[in-house]
Amino acid sequence: MYTLYYAPGAASLVVHWLLIDLDLPHALIKLDIAAREHKTPEYLALNPAGVVPTLLIDGKPMCEAAAMAVLLAEARPEAGLIPPVGSAKRGEFLQWMFHLANTLQPPFRLWWYPSEAAGExxxxxxKAAAELRIHAVFANLDAHLAKNGPYLLGDRASAADFMLVMLMRWSRNMPKTALDYPALARLAALMKSRPSWQALYASEGLTEWA
Ligand SMILES: N[C@@H](CCC(=O)N[C@@H](CS)C(=O)NCC(=O)O)C(=O)O
Known part of the structure; x- marks a missing residue:
């Protein structure tokens, strides 16, 4: 049984979206980040970094959204959202997941919380430096998708596309957004056409970037 600690639109989104898409039974616990509900002693005992999300798997806490996405995709191999161990596409999948988590997600953190690294x-x-970095990564991803897409792994979706679309969504209030890149915009349209996207929006009460 899965229990997801989430905040609407936060890094929990990819996990929540996959739980819905993969039809995995789950419970949700909503955290109010503004009220610092992710900094209570009870939550810090589950997630020592005090960040969202945390996923309880049969009561045991797991941290890191990208790792959760991989684990959930593996829980339903028949859905085909992760290439099997030993398959030709496995390395490509891992490369993209790590790239997104290591190279694209961190500058978004710097953009949302610029004083953390740069000081008040x-x-x-x-923030400006983070935005430049984000666009450099978007440009590379767009070139890859234009040549090899429409999905990161080619002609079928994987958990890495869920992760990428979540990160693309976070650019929605920048002067130039992910949707200004044609192949990224095509990927977003494809992923948003999944019924799970509408269900996710309804569940989290999201409206922006629908
Ligand atoms: N690497 C972590 C990052 C999580 C993260 O930065 N979450 C943000 C929300 S998107 C958060 O909890 N922000 C509140 C804070 O850091 O105080 C993950 O992917 O799970």
């Missing part, structure tokens, strides 16, 4: 006095410069 340099927050604007930190």
């Amino acid at each position: 006095d340099h927050a604007d410069a930190g």
Whole structure:
């Protein structure tokens, strides 16, 4: 049984979306980040970094959204959202998941919380630098998808596309967004056409970037 600690639109989104898409029974516990519900002693005991999400699997806590996405895709191999161990596409899948988690997600963290790395006095410069980094990654991903898409692994979706679309969504209030890249926009349209996307939006009460 899965229990997801989430906040609407946060890094929990990819996990929640996959739970719905893969039809995995789950419970949800909503956290109010503004009210610092992710910094209570009870939550820190589950997630020592005090970040969202945490996934309880049969009561045992797991951290890191990308790792959860891989695990959930593996829980329903018949859905085909992760290439099997030993298959030709497995390495490609792992490469993209790690790339997204290591190279695209961190500058988004810097963009949302610019004073964390740059300090209060340099927050604007930190944010601008993070945005440049995000666009450099978007440009590379767009070139890859234009040549080898429409999905990261070619002609079928994988958990990595769920992760990428979540991260693309976070650019929605930037002057230039992920949807300004044609192949990224095509991927978003394909992924948003999944019934699970509408169900996710209804469940989290999301409206922006529908
Ligand atoms: N690497 C972590 C990052 C999680 C993360 O940064 N979550 C943000 C929300 S998107 C958060 O909890 N922010 C509140 C805070 O750090 O105080 C993961 O992917 O699970």
